Amino acid sequence: MNMNWSTSHTVPYCFADLIQGIGRALGVQHAWLRAAGPLSSLIWGRLCGMRRRFIDLAARVQAGTLPAKRPPRPPPASPRPATPRPAAVPDQPRLPPQSSGWLLRQVPEPHHVAYWRGPLEQFLADPETIAQVAAAPQTGRILRPLCRMLNVVPPEYLRLPPRPRRKRPPRPKPPLTPEQVDAKVARMSRMAYANMINPNDPDPSGIRPPNRIGYGRPKPLRKPG
Numbered sequence: 001m002n003m004n005w006s007t008s009h010t011v012p013y014c015f016a017d018l019i020q021g022i023g024r025a026l027g028v029q030h031a032w033l034r035a036a037g038p039l040s041s042l043i044w045g046r047l048c049g050m051r052r053r054f055i056d057l058a059a060r061v062q063a064g065t066l067p068a069k070r071p072p073r074p075p076p077a078s079p080r081p082a083t084p085r086p087a088a089v090p091d092q093p094r095l096p097p098q099s100s101g102w103l104l105r106q107v108p109e110p111h112h113v114a115y116w117r118g119p120l121e122q123f124l125a126d127p128e129t130i131a132q133v134a135a136a137p138q139t140g141r142i143l144r145p146l147c148r149m150l151n152v153v154p155p156e157y158l159r160l161p162p163r164p165r166r167k168r169p170p171r172p173k174p175p176l177t178p179e180q181v182d183a184k185v186a187r188m189s190r191m192a193y194a195n196m197i198n199p200n201d202p203d204p205s206g207i208r209p210p211n212r213i214g215y216g217r218p219k220p221l222r223k224p225g
Helices: 011-027 030-036 038-063 110-114 117-124 127-135 137-150 178-187 190-197
Strands: none
Touching (some): 011 030, 011 110, 011 117, 011 127, 038 127
């Protein structure tokens, strides 16, 4: 497995060579191929789709037929209704969750596949690859999943900005039951209880003293003497 790319090799050629090498790393694990069956075909189909889309984008960039980038669409005024997911077909193979390094966890000898992490990092650091992504940002949709496959940290130019979090309206708190009110009062301090029964503190009229002072205790009676 030699990845000594010369300067005469184009970016699409290097990417195709990279995908072919990952395929060979999967192919040497014959026992896993027989046991995985349809899953290995799905993985190889995903890799071939990446290669085909990358080469097509590079050809369109070189020919100048790639359409200009469209401005971002404004968010819809009302949220889209949730579409129900199709029911899973029993006994139909599916790819595992696309978490970081998921391909390495599928094979019994991951070192064969992990070898291609270095060539992938070398490919991503190439200036021609960076220029390809700058000319066709859609290329990031191919390279980012490949980085997740091999547990490679994508470079800065491939990272997406964090998505803004949607502001959810505050949920109204249900009223307390009498039992909950009694339990809350039992846990209150003297000051908290005074603030609950006399929330208008200080008194606007100036008649009632502040809660922190209160009315005070009466003076003790003197013993007759």
